[in-house]
Amino acid sequence: GQNIDQPTEMTATEGAIVQINCTYQTSGFNGLFWYQQHAGEAPTFLSYNVLDGLEEKGRFSSFLSRSKGYSYLLLKELQMKDSASYLCAVTDSNYQLIWGAGTKLIIKP
Amino acid sequence: GAVVSQHPSRVICKSGTSVKIECRSLDFQATTMFWYRQFPKKSLMLMATSNEGSKATYEQGVEKDKFLINHASLTLSTLTVTSAHPEDSSFYICSARKDRVDYEQYFGPGTRLTVT
Numbered sequence: 001g002q003n004i005d006q007p008t009e010m011t012a013t014e015g016a017i018v019q020i021n022c023t024y025q026t027s028g029f030n031g032l033f034w035y036q037q038h039a040g041e042a043p044t045f046l047s048y049n050v051l052d053g054l055e056e057k058g059r060f061s062s063f064l065s066r067s068k069g070y071s072y073l074l075l076k077e078l079q080m081k082d083s084a085s086y087l088c089a090v091t092d093s094n095y096q097l098i099w100g101a102g103t104k105l106i107i108k109p
Numbered sequence: 110g111a112v113v114s115q116h117p118s119r120v121i122c123k124s125g126t127s128v129k130i131e132c133r134s135l136d137f138q139a140t141t142m143f144w145y146r147q148f149p150k151k152s153l154m155l156m157a158t159s160n161e162g163s164k165a166t167y168e169q170g171v172e173k174d175k176f177l178i179n180h181a182s183l184t185l186s187t188l189t190v191t192s193a194h195p196e197d198s199s200f201y202i203c204s205a206r207k208d209r210v211d212y213e214q215y216f217g218p219g220t221r222l223t224v225t
Contacts, residue, residue, distance in 0.1 A: 033213075040200070040219075040221070041218065041219065042202050042216040042217060042218050042219040043153070043202075043216050044216070045213060045215075048213065087152060087153070096155075096158075097143075097155070097214060099152050099153050099155075100152060101151070101152040102151075102152045104150075
């Protein structure tokens with residue numbers, strides 16, 4: 001079956017760095033997404049990786065290793081507004097998005 | 110840009126009634142639209158995929174006669190929850206994709222449905 005695993009919850013301190021991991025097993029691979037979702041709101045796009053390596057975008061970076069079925073989202077200089085759920089999603093061979101359950105990130109002052 | 114709107118943002122209805130939710134792509138044509146449901150503190154659950162001009166493809170366990178989906182044009186899809194019950198209360202989110210190989214889905218802001 002298809003499966004995406006990510007931690008349920010993480011806690012970090014304002015100003016620090018946090019890494020959210022995601023491992024996946026899917027039928028085919030056409031890219032991996034990270035989305036941010038604040039409570040009661042729809043997801044917003046953060047990043048997309050289809051090739052191995054690190055993609056940096058401001059305070060957020062996303063890494064992919066296709067051979068390991070592994071990705072991480074790195075958040076630097078954490079701000080209180082970064083408190084949200086972070087969803088990992090993989091596009092399979094049929095271009096369907098397979099969603100992880102999300103990681104709730106709690107930022108403490 | 111790629112903006113998707115949903116209407117209404119919140120709706121309260123009585124048990125047994127039907128409610129329609131609209132999803133519109135405002136500045137692009139969406140060949141495919143997706144309908145998701147999300148329970149509190151849970152991830153998105155894909156309900157169905159709809160392509161313009163054809164019948165929606167429902168995920169296993171989703172009742173197609175209860176959740177009617179119409180994708181009448183390249184910019185509009187509707188989800189009608191028929192004979193709503195309190196257990197249908199949820200956050201419904203639509204997304205749209207420009208074409209089959211466009212990697213990104215553009216999400217609407219979601220609709221909070223409460224059935225009393």
